[in-house]
Amino acid sequence: MEIPARQSLPAMKQAPSHQGGQKGDPAFRLLVTATGVGVLVVLGAIIAVMVTGGWKAFATFGPGFLVSAVWNPVTQHFGAAAPVFGTVISSALALLVAVPLAFGTAFWLTALAPPAAASVIGMAVQLLAAVPSIIFGMWGFFVVVPVVAHYVQPAARQLFGHVPGLSALVAGAPFGTGLFTAALILAVMITPSITAVMRDVFLSMPAVLRESGYGLGATRWEVMRHVVLPWSRQGVVGGIVLGMGRAMGETMAVTFVIGDSNHIGWSLFAPANTIASLIALEFPESPAGSLKLASLMALGAILMAISFVTLWFSRWLLARGEQAAGH
Amino acid sequence: MKANNTLMRADRSASLLWRRHMCDKLATGLSWLGMLIVVFMLGSILWTLFKNGLAGMSVHLFTLSMAAPGQPGGLANAIMGSIIQTGLAILIGAPAGLMTGIYLAEYGAGSRMARIVRFVSDMLLSAPSILIGLFIYMMLVVPFGHFSGFSGAVALAILAMPIVVRTTEDMLRLVPVAMREAGIALGAPKWRVILFICVRAVRAGIMTGVLLSIARVAGETAPLLFTSLGNSEWSLDLGRPMASLPVAIYQYAGSAYQDWMQQAWTGALLVTLGVLIINIVVRVGTRGGRS
Numbered sequence: 001m002e003i004p005a006r007q008s009l010p011a012m013k014q015a016p017s018h019q020g021g022q023k024g025d026p027a028f029r030l031l032v033t034a035t036g037v038g039v040l041v042v043l044g045a046i047i048a049v050m051v052t053g054g055w056k057a058f059a060t061f062g063p064g065f066l067v068s069a070v071w072n073p074v075t076q077h078f079g080a081a082a083p084v085f086g087t088v089i090s091s092a093l094a095l096l097v098a099v100p101l102a103f104g105t106a107f108w109l110t111a112l113a114p115p116a117a118a119s120v121i122g123m124a125v126q127l128l129a130a131v132p133s134i135i136f137g138m139w140g141f142f143v144v145v146p147v148v149a150h151y152v153q154p155a156a157r158q159l160f161g162h163v164p165g166l167s168a169l170v171a172g173a174p175f176g177t178g179l180f181t182a183a184l185i186l187a188v189m190i191t192p193s194i195t196a197v198m199r200d201v202f203l204s205m206p207a208v209l210r211e212s213g214y215g216l217g218a219t220r221w222e223v224m225r226h227v228v229l230p231w232s233r234q235g236v237v238g239g240i241v242l243g244m245g246r247a248m249g250e251t252m253a254v255t256f257v258i259g260d261s262n263h264i265g266w267s268l269f270a271p272a273n274t275i276a277s278l279i280a281l282e283f284p285e286s287p288a289g290s291l292k293l294a295s296l297m298a299l300g301a302i303l304m305a306i307s308f309v310t311l312w313f314s315r316w317l318l319a320r321g322e323q324a325a326g327h
Numbered sequence: 328m329k330a331n332n333t334l335m336r337a338d339r340s341a342s343l344l345w346r347r348h349m350c351d352k353l354a355t356g357l358s359w360l361g362m363l364i365v366v367f368m369l370g371s372i373l374w375t376l377f378k379n380g381l382a383g384m385s386v387h388l389f390t391l392s393m394a395a396p397g398q399p400g401g402l403a404n405a406i407m408g409s410i411i412q413t414g415l416a417i418l419i420g421a422p423a424g425l426m427t428g429i430y431l432a433e434y435g436a437g438s439r440m441a442r443i444v445r446f447v448s449d450m451l452l453s454a455p456s457i458l459i460g461l462f463i464y465m466m467l468v469v470p471f472g473h474f475s476g477f478s479g480a481v482a483l484a485i486l487a488m489p490i491v492v493r494t495t496e497d498m499l500r501l502v503p504v505a506m507r508e509a510g511i512a513l514g515a516p517k518w519r520v521i522l523f524i525c526v527r528a529v530r531a532g533i534m535t536g537v538l539l540s541i542a543r544v545a546g547e548t549a550p551l552l553f554t555s556l557g558n559s560e561w562s563l564d565l566g567r568p569m570a571s572l573p574v575a576i577y578q579y580a581g582s583a584y585q586d587w588m589q590q591a592w593t594g595a596l597l598v599t600l601g602v603l604i605i606n607i608v609v610r611v612g613t614r615g616g617r618s
Contacts, residue, residue, distance in 0.1 A: 132545065132602060
């Protein structure tokens, strides 16, 4: 079903050229290849800087750095467990909210909407994607935090506060700032970028495939589920990866609403920290060469590792999906 | 017996039809709900920004630089700093991203090297912006001993590039092979086929990527905290600390001063409107070009 766009074109080399192709082609090839390799150099440099920068922390605390939940600048004792916990939990919660929202919106835009409405709402989604992260932070702090503090957490406590096993999830004073709020903000932030990618790949599918589905009597949902989704799986996963990358790496929006507390607990509403928010908050008080800066760099290295695992996982899913589709 | 069978089959197909119909209705309803939630969020954000930000709109905002609380001040230096740093970042990042995308889609197909480059570009895409800030801090700030606008622009360029890479590659892959063949049949060399047929055919899609990258870097605060730092005075010197709108908003939003808070909201409105207007203009422009 896929268009064989990546097929190589050996004929090109023998093609007669009136426009300096013989000279232009190798030069152009060299140029783009060098740029591609430059990307590798940049990433290599980032990893090298993070690891060497954080080496002092790894050397001082050993493997205990990864499991220690202590972050105490006074006693010069630092551990990574609390911010790693906050990063993983907040991003996972955010994806749980964002992916269904994004898919629903993309489905609406490509299959359900009247053409005029689709272009307006499509534009609105694009605009939401364009809103800078710090705006989400301010909006979250001044609009969402009070709602969570006054309504959401009290309601959650009333519902689940006495249910064994669930009560721990909603425990704690209703500050409004914390993991739950951070996850909500992250979800709103990444939904439009996931939607935009999904919509673009859905729309880039040749209309005749979609029409064939309808022609066979399939419902709109069935066309989406059995024709559009299989065709565009790569782009959809790409969009989710993009959103996840933004969620885990997001700093400013989270810094406003996470509550700045290096604490691990069951409560979804407790103040916490993500790696990124901790770095942003602590960096100004971390002079060059200090153990604290080294610990922050080490956290940065851990964050890179988490990103790597996430991407590897998504690639694995993608490869499996392609196999299942029989490509 | 036979009649019974047929009846059962008809019954089954009717219930299947009903189930299919209900599935479709359910999906439709949820899809509507999702769309409405997303639109409501945008509405809420814009409403908050206008409600809090409009009051601070004045000529002084654009003519005066940042000042101490209680003093007459504006955001002129921060606005200029943002324009300079974002512009320079896109000038560096977008061409690099486009060329890498071309490499991945046109030259690297199937090669191990391209797989690695694609993977690494994805890594950079999800590489948290704050890490890029730390990286540039170590590479361009510590060795020179001072924060600078140039290092801020470089940090933003690294953030802009992978977005352009991904969209360029995704879009180029959608170009049908027949179009390339048509170009080759006319005797065009490969680089011309790529640049003037393939890239041209998907320029709207690539533009979306560049746009996403502008939208992302124009509002980025985290990487600038460690690189261009912010500056309360008017400065166009790329070698010195440079103000930017997001960093100014961050400083002001966390303050306890009424006038700083007001300027933070107005700055937030300004940066959001700026980004949104660019978006609208480019999107309407590409749509016009297509038809």
